Amino acid sequence: MKVDFGGAEEILFEQVGCAGIVTLNRPSSLNAVNHGMVRALARALCAWETDDAVQIVIIRGEGRAFSAGGDILDVYKAGLAGEAKPDFFADEYRLNAAIARFPKPYVALIDGIVMGGGVGVSFHGSHRVMTENAIFAMPEVGIGFFPDVGGSFLLSHLPGEFGMYLALTGNRIRRGDACATGLATHAVDAAELPALTQALCEGGDVDATLAAFAGTAEREMDDGALHAIASHFSFGTLAEVLQSLGEDQDEWVQKTAATIARRSPTSLHVAFRQVRAGAMLTMDECMHMEFRILNRMLTGHDFYEGIRAVLVEKGSTPHWKPDTLDGVKDEDIDAYFAPLPGKELAL
Template structure:
């Protein structure tokens, strides 16, 4: 089969056209394949081109090196903190891209080896097939740095069994490959040593026919059994605690349950919650709860507003303080404002959820024949508008 490699100037994303297969490689291994503005633009460009190309049938995506993707480029956000809306374009493009990943019209397979966190996991979970290994590590740790569950994860987490979504979103707990399959966040578990051969076989298949793709993956996949100590085996207690109506009540419930035999796992959970940004915990909790009654487009529009309002420090600068403490200075001692859950005012919290004027909302395509419209450059945010 003819093989054409399409690269960007910086080669942060590689696009290969091999027969009817299209292969995307996130190509910043030293930076754990973080999602920068350039990455978002290239992903959107490739996916639009290939969805419209009748010759493209199967899309594969993987990460170079030891990570699939560690998520958004936090330094990019931090460096832009003093310039008004410096990251607006990449934020808009990312949410617009998330919609198209969720609704993509060709068969997609994510080959997930290593870290897959935050926005990086948004390139994995929505795929028709997401293949993980024993080296896969997943988390949505945004609340711990003063942010919120973004890139469609209020929608994704709200649809997990019971209140597992609230648990993952609020605590940033990590799941391994087997746990991801058990939780419904991945479709297949393949031992890491078999992943390169699986990729070769999918390319050799040269087809996007869904059942054929599934059959190839199943030749390599193995049945999973989660470890006895997995938090997924604590679901009854987890659901009891994380079903509460406020973050404060969740913490109180955890504190009460932590005294019971067999609940040692709650100690680390409580410590993590109490270290996280109070305002971020409240925003994340409300966003996931609202998402239970929202469709995908509503969730993405809401998350776009939340992201912009948080970056604009409408009610708090915690996101920049969190990035400073954990990524820039690495002193691990953020000074949150407000400093406790009790000091978070409901009226201020609601400010970040308020809809924008219609023209300034994220544009989600309504009709299938115009599904690639609504780009950033066509929005009123673009400099030429």
């Protein structure tokens, strides 16, 4: 039975058996999440939370991606016109927090790319199923932004400094590493997703159903790389992390250091601080912190420059300001985390 919570044809809702099924339906845009989709999903969760007929929520993507991120080109255009508005992000962050608090099983079936805003509508749920096609990343530092949508909470709780590695590099990982770090809860082959969905809709114990379909996924990253991550990314300051990486002549480490060197210096400083802070905060507190950062990002330079270079003029080189890590002052970073009098995020 189809249900209409808005969002036009870009996000579809139906009730099948005991399940509420959400389908992100913008395959030509790799299911990038826009404002209308965010608001529609929020309405659906609000209704289904108290609907006894819906015992489980399943979210999936149409086509070859789960969701490649948030649709931020409208935000980019508004900012260039001097009309930067945080409304989309405010609703998105409220949704991320609502998913984390959702009292019923929330199962994300991740088949294909999942990044940025797509992570926000999937990885805060109770169950994260990844197929052999799944690719996870939080690449925001490469566009002059920061790992938002709850990245502060999600990445800060990964073992072995793996979250800090993901935040500062923006590198992609596959399901073996995602399962090993706890990002994913289950590995299920793509061919099994229709049968798994049907079984979940029929009711019963969700964990037992998922276990019946799940297999093992070997870790892609070798022990040497994992040891390097745990060692180099464990320091208390960004400068110490980068110094440690620079002193190690291992080929993988040097490649990692070169990747970080291409990222926005301001974004790196912000991401480092937010991930360290996130380990001591609740999910709701992380969303308050991220909304403060977001508001300052929307009035800065690097976010718009990164979008221009990566998404508008694809493949061009961004020109960061400041363009060196030393050029970023402590007081500048402090300002990103400062309170927003009268404009704090309401959850």
